[in-house]
């Protein structure tokens with residue numbers, strides 16, 4: 001692998017971090033990528049070292065939440081090749097959000113260029129193959145300007161920072177890593193609101209319910225549909241999955257974020273394992289009929305749900321080997337350990 005001149009690594013190829021024991025935390029890496037939208041044009045500022053942003057106090061992102069973010073991961077293969085996972089899907093989802101919050105789309109070419117540049121510039125922070133860790137990428141987008149009225153910005157900043165991360169839920173995935181979730185009485189999104197886009201306000205709205213669940217001893221809250229509180233929506237940062245007999249089920253709802261990990265798992269289930277899959281409304285009462293439950297996302301990967309509790313009921317789910325099968329294929333594709341029949345890996349040259 002050809003290495004940029006600005007690191008002096010000797011025989012090593014990674015930074016001196018304890019990659020096998022990382023949490024899901026911010027670690028300041030040397031470079032971030034930035035582009036600005038001004039006068040109707042996107043312009044790349046390239047790589048910047050300062051992790052502090054200087055933006056006008058009247059900026060729409062600060063007052064009216066005109067903001068979006070993405071989360072994606074980059075992996076190091078056994079031969080040191082570096083791969084992003086389905087980056088064009090994150091680009092597409094960011095632009096769905098941009099249209100909704102009435103900002104300019106980020107051209108896919110700019111999004112991909114940013115990812116390539118920021119990963120190459122920070123390549124010693126891509127964790128070693130087999131460490132279980134990955135490089136988390138946080139592309140985000142903010143409306144800025146000298147403004148006070150409630151209206152979309154004319155200028156925007158698109159930035160990507162990176163941080164090496166371990167599991168989102170402590171302990172990660174495995175047959176001894178069951179997690180308990182609490183059904184929340186609150187909503188994270190409105191029935192016809194912004195739940196389907198990755199806007200920061202959805203996450204601010206989840207802090208109170210999430211804290212309530214965590215202080216009661218659960219790892220996170222599970223949200224129900226905001227109109228009737230009858231159907232399962234999703235977790236704060238992950239989509240819901242369950243097995244009913246042979247079928248892999250996942251909720252369909254206009255107010256959940258459509259997880260790229262979930263889409264990948266449904267495709268793996270259908271194409272590789274030939275399991276039936278269903279995307280449909282799932283009532284809370286139907287939990288009685290499920291043999292297994294989990295949640296999935298870029299950060300959560302697959303997280304086995306061992307129990308779910310609501311105001312007066314508790315459901316328990318044993319570990320199901322099918323989670324392991326899905327996990328092995330997904331992570332195998334992401335890390336280059338398995339073939340990629342779907343074309344999901346995106347190689348990044350450094």
Ligand SMILES: Cc1ncc(COP(=O)(O)O)c(C=O)c1O
Nearest residue numbers: 237238239257259260261297298
């Ligand atoms: C609310 C929510 N649901 C689901 C997900 C999982 O989506 P993905 O698999 O695309 O990361 C995330 C994380 O991005 C999320 O924030």
